[in-house]
Amino acid sequence: MDICARDLRDHVLKMASLVEASLSGSLNLDKTMEDIFDLEKKINEFHMLIDDACFKYIALKSPTAKDLRTAIAVMKINADLERMGDQSVKIKRHQITIGREILQLKNMALEVNLMVKNALDSFVRSNTFLATDVIHHDQEINAMNRDIVRDYINKIKNNEIGFDEGYSIIKISKNLERIGDHAKNIAEDVIFLESGSDIRHNPEYKTGKKE
Amino acid sequence: MDICARDLRDHVLKMASLVEASLSGSLNLDKTMEDIFDLEKKINEFHMLIDDACFKYIALKSPTAKDLRTAIAVMKINADLERMGDQSVKIKRHQITIGREILQLKNMALEVNLMVKNALDSFVRSNTFLATDVIHHDQEINAMNRDIVRDYINKIKNNEIGFDEGYSIIKISKNLERIGDHAKNIAEDVIFLESGSDIRHNPEYKTGKKE
Numbered sequence: 537m538d539i540c541a542r543d544l545r546d547h548v549l550k551m552a553s554l555v556e557a558s559l560s561g562s563l564n565l566d567k568t569m570e571d572i573f574d575l576e577k578k579i580n581e582f583h584m585l586i587d588d589a590c591f592k593y594i595a596l597k598s599p600t601a602k603d604l605r606t607a608i609a610v611m612k613i614n615a616d617l618e619r620m621g622d623q624s625v626k627i628k629r630h631q632i633t634i635g636r637e638i639l640q641l642k643n644m645a646l647e648v649n650l651m652v653k654n655a656l657d658s659f660v661r662s663n664t665f666l667a668t669d670v671i672h673h674d675q676e677i678n679a680m681n682r683d684i685v686r687d688y689i690n691k692i693k694n695n696e697i698g699f700d701e702g703y704s705i706i707k708i709s710k711n712l713e714r715i716g717d718h719a720k721n722i723a724e725d726v727i728f729l730e731s732g733s734d735i736r737h738n739p740e741y742k743t744g745k746k747e
Numbered sequence: 748m749d750i751c752a753r754d755l756r757d758h759v760l761k762m763a764s765l766v767e768a769s770l771s772g773s774l775n776l777d778k779t780m781e782d783i784f785d786l787e788k789k790i791n792e793f794h795m796l797i798d799d800a801c802f803k804y805i806a807l808k809s810p811t812a813k814d815l816r817t818a819i820a821v822m823k824i825n826a827d828l829e830r831m832g833d834q835s836v837k838i839k840r841h842q843i844t845i846g847r848e849i850l851q852l853k854n855m856a857l858e859v860n861l862m863v864k865n866a867l868d869s870f871v872r873s874n875t876f877l878a879t880d881v882i883h884h885d886q887e888i889n890a891m892n893r894d895i896v897r898d899y900i901n902k903i904k905n906n907e908i909g910f911d912e913g914y915s916i917i918k919i920s921k922n923l924e925r926i927g928d929h930a931k932n933i934a935e936d937v938i939f940l941e942s943g944s945d946i947r948h949n950p951e952y953k954t955g956k957k958e
Contacts, residue, residue, distance in 0.1 A: 580947075580948040581948075583947070583948065584945050584947060584948065587945065588945065591815070591816075591819060594805060594815060594819075595811045595812070595815055598809035600806045601806070604802070604805060604806050605802075608802060608805075608822070611819070611822075612826075615823075615826070689910065689914070692910065693910050699900065699903065699904050703900070734795050734798065734799065736791075736794070736795060737791040737792075737794065737795065
């Protein structure tokens with residue numbers, strides 16, 4: 537087997553396209569639970585295939601510097617993508633309970649899907665500025681989640697919505713917020729990959745604001 | 748720097764002792780939010796230190812076979828331990844809302860802490876039987892979570908408990924269930940480390956029952 541760092545990057549892109557399909561399908565009323573399960577199965581297969589390819593690449597090529605950072609970043613991005621697939625399954629379950637479109641969730645999902653797209657673009661284009669932007673964007677997603685959770689807790693308390701529907705809306709909001717966290721993790725991995733700097737747990741990056 | 752695979756293992760044990768302190772403190776009424784934040788800060792420092800040590804070890808020593816699997820497993824275990832620390836913070840916040848001991852949560856936490864301890868023991872003792880046991884134990888934790896969530900949703904609906912308290916109990920149960928998932932991930936990493944087999948997404952392991 538002759539594998540190179542570029543092959544690892546290509547694997548991530550194939551995995552990402554499955555995950556993006558799963559995310560956009562999770563709130564789409566035309567997609568069924570079965571559709572999302574089918575995607576999850578493929579995502580899980582890719583998850584193992586990519587980890588195996590990274591292991592073999594490191595074992596056989598003994599990469600250093602940026603090539604080693606690529607292999608390690610790909611393993612981490614792979615883990616985050618797989619978890620996004622799990623979140624999609626959870627979202628679909630709750631969306632079926634709700635059975636109709638909720639505007640606040642739709643808007644939040646658009647923002648989250650953009651964040652995921654940008655995180656992956658920052659990886660493809662080795663763009664640390666875009667990656668930094670994704671990290672800041674996470675603050676907005678967290679605020680959207682807080683608003684939705686607060687609104688729907690109040691609606692449940694005031695009997696303006698049934699418990700089961702309100703609870704499912706809150707859960708979807710939380711799942712979307714988690715997907716945003718995974719996108720942020722990917723952006724942090726891109727910065728490590730490109731610069732060698734580990735900026736996780738760095739409050740300066742986390743509290744940054746977009747201009 | 749002369750680092751060996753044993754040093755990586757020692758790092759994990761130090762990180763694990765911080766995480767175990769954080770987990771046991773999260774539901775302990777005598778521990779404050781500040782106590783858990785202090786532990787989280789140390790856990791985050793270790794998180795970066797361990798990833799850096801693994802990277803340097805792979806770059807400088809070009810390990811193969813079990814030594815490489817150790818470095819990769821340590822990176823993954825490190826990530827799961829860090830997330831357990833995050834879950835502890837979330838649990839503490841909800842425990843403060845509740846302000847009293849809830850027997851079902853206490854019992855579930857005992858089971859989860861045992862699962863975490865066994866996952867780490869399986870790593871220390873290179874014991875794949877114990878690791879397999881941890882993976883099966885996760886089914887029981889999931890069942891405990893389902894029971895608590897169902898019970899407290901009913902209590903909220905029937906006005907037997909205030910919404911905020913009931914909601915916090917449900918959230919703690921979910922956080923404990925997530926910690927169980929992370930312990931299961933560690934057990935899967937131990938099996939990969941010791942055998943070279945990737946058993947993730949393998950239904951045979953997941954549905955196994957303890958004798």
